[in-house]
Amino acid sequence: MIDFPNFSENSHSLLSKFLTKSVFEELKNKKTTKNNSLQQVIASGVAHQDSHIGVYAGDKESYTIFSSLFDPIIKEYHGFSKHQKHNSNTDITQFSGSNPDVENKYIISTRIRVARNIANYPLGTIISNEERKEVEKRIVSALCELKNELSGSYYPLYNMPQKTQAQLIEDHFLFKEGDRFLSSAGLNNDWPNGRGIFHNKEKTFLVWVNEEDQLRIISMQKGGNIKEVFARLIKAVKEIEKVITFSKSDRLGYITSCPTNLGTAMRASVHIFLPKLSADMKKLKSITNHHHLQIRGVNGEHSESKNSVFDISNQRRLGVTEIEAINDLYKGITALIKAEKEKI
Ligand code: ADP
Ligand code: DAR
Numbered sequence: 440m441i442d443f444p445n446f447s448e449n450s451h452s453l454l455s456k457f458l459t460k461s462v463f464e465e466l467k468n469k470k471t472t473k474n475n476s477l478q479q480v481i482a483s484g485v486a487h488q489d490s491h492i493g494v495y496a497g498d499k500e501s502y503t504i505f506s507s508l509f510d511p512i513i514k515e516y517h518g519f520s521k522h523q524k525h526n527s528n529t530d531i532t533q534f535s536g537s538n539p540d541v542e543n544k545y546i547i548s549t550r551i552r553v554a555r556n557i558a559n560y561p562l563g564t565i566i567s568n569e570e571r572k573e574v575e576k577r578i579v580s581a582l583c584e585l586k587n588e589l590s591g592s593y594y595p596l597y598n599m600p601q602k603t604q605a606q607l608i609e610d611h612f613l614f615k616e617g618d619r620f621l622s623s624a625g626l627n628n629d630w631p632n633g634r635g636i637f638h639n640k641e642k643t644f645l646v647w648v649n650e651e652d653q654l655r656i657i658s659m660q661k662g663g664n665i666k667e668v669f670a671r672l673i674k675a676v677k678e679i680e681k682v683i684t685f686s687k688s689d690r691l692g693y694i695t696s697c698p699t700n701l702g703t704a705m706r707a708s709v710h711i712f713l714p715k716l717s718a719d720m721k722k723l724k725s726i727t728n729h730h731h732l733q734i735r736g737v738n739g740e741h742s743e744s745k746n747s748v749f750d751i752s753n754q755r756r757l758g759v760t761e762i763e764a765i766n767d768l769y770k771g772i773t774a775l776i777k778a779e780k781e782k783i
Contacts, residue, residue: 441467441476441478443463444484447488449488450488450489451491452489452490452492453491453492453494453511453512453516454481454484454485454490454494454508454512455484455488456511456515457511457512457515458481458508462507462508463477465507466507466508469504470504471497471500471504472498472500473497473498473500473565475496475497475500475501475504475561475564475565477505477508479497479564479565479625480494480495480496480501480505481493481494481508482495482564482623483495483621483624486619486623492512492516492697492699494508494509494512494698495562495625496564496694496695496697496698497561497562497564497625498561499558499562499686499688499694502688502691502694509698512698513701516698516699517702517756519757521690523690523758525690525691525701525702525703527703527760527761528760528762529673529760529761529762530762531669531670531673531762534665534669534766536666536765536766536769536770537664537666538662538663538665539665539769539772539773539776540663540711540772540776543662545711545713546663546709546712547661547709547710547712547748548611548659548660548661548709548710549659549664549665549668550611550658550709550710551657551658551668551669551708552655552657552705553655553656553676553705554655554693554695554704555653555654555655555656555676555679555685555686556685556694557577557653557683557685557686558684558685558687559684560574560653560686562652562653562686562696563624563626563649563650563651563696564624564625564696565625568628568629568632568633571629571632571633572632572633574633574649575634575648578637578646578653578654578683579593579648580682581679581683582646584682585678585679588639588644588671589639589644589671589674589675590639591637591638591640592637593635594635594636595631595634596630596635596636597631597632599635607636610642611659611738612638612642613636614647614650614651614655615738616630616631618741621651624696626650626651626696633648634648634650642659643658643659643671644658644671644675645657645659651696652700654679656676656679657672658672658675665707665709665768665769668707669707669761669765691757692757699756701757703756703761704756705753705756705761706752706753707753707765707768708735708750708751708752709768710737710748710749711748711749711751712746712747713747713748713775714747714779715782716778716782717744719782723775723778726771726778727751729771730768730771730774731754731755731767731771732751732754732767732768732771733751733752733753734750734751735750735752737749737750751768751772751775752768753767753768755767
């Protein structure tokens with residue numbers, strides 16, 4: 440039996456804001472067909488009072504069964520109401536931008552990733568060890584069919600030399616281990632079984648297998664050619680989708696473990712060098728806020744910016760199309776570079 444969580448007064452998570460006593464009473468005994476529970480959904484946010492969100496879905500059905508909790512969180516984070524429907528648009532001819540830094544003075548690298556999960560399987564928080572290995576097998580089989588620029592090899596984490604793993608993480612290619620939020624949600628269960636990375640020779644196309652989501656499909660390269668990076672990603676997603684059916688909802692778009700990634704499940708980011716603006720964070724943040732952009736550190740989530748280099752990416756993933764999200768990024772980065780040039 441689950442008790443109403445005791446949130447500390449300095450917990451500012453969306454979980455603590457929207458899990459009212461009445462919502463708790465309504466949901467505490469509910470289960471999905473795949474046996475996900477409220478206790479599992481809120482485990483991370485209860486264990487870590489410094490969570491921003493605090494919840495993870497265990498399957499697609501969780502977003503329906505526990506909608507009294509998920510819907511207000513989704514509304515608050517994405518501005519997306521329960522009456523709205525997500526639309527997708529990956530038609531690159533509708534992206535008017537290309538490279539906001541043709542002089543190659545500011546943007547160090549561009550990375551665009553989408554999260555995907557395989558239809559009809561549990562998500563990572565409640566999947567069994569056997570099911571996770573089955574998911575890995577199906578994904579790797581699909582990836583090994585890819586041709587030309589997308590062809591590559593799969594490297595299971597299980598027997599990866601520590602030095603290789605550390606170098607891939609340091610070079611921004613591989614996910615970190617031991618995220619406490621993911622661990623408490625159950626997403627690191629049976630680690631490192633079923634986890635690994637696929638990449639082509641140039642490491643411009645990569646796929647993380649069974650981290651926070653079952654697939655993180657990534658396109659990345661040096662410089663700021665957003666259009667080229669996006670084109671490679673969409674080509675890869677379409678090729679994989681010929682073989683694997685992704686979990687998707689008419690209302691919420693692509694289904695992900697964390698509600699912050701629903702919809703496009705896309706994060707399009709640049710690592711950008713802004714030495715003058717880094718001394719005027721008020722100005723920098725006014726521009727990123729205006730263009731619906733998020734600032735992360737250079738080693739990904741929960742890391743710090745270093746040496747005036749920032750990870751800047753689209754904040755909105757749900758209720759916007761993929762084209763709108765990369766336009767947010769393109770226009771925001773153009774504005775940041777303009778402001779950096781104007782700074783005395
Ligand atoms: P995700 O993007 O999958 O949500 P993170 O924010 O943790 O995950 O980033 C994962 C890794 O990708 C980190 O090592 C991060 O430094 C790297 N990364 C993100 N954006 C870029 C970029 N534009 N160029 C190079 N590396 C990047
Ligand atoms: N740290 C968790 C997750 C927030 C969103 N990031 C993801 N899904 N990687 C939190 O609730 O703050």
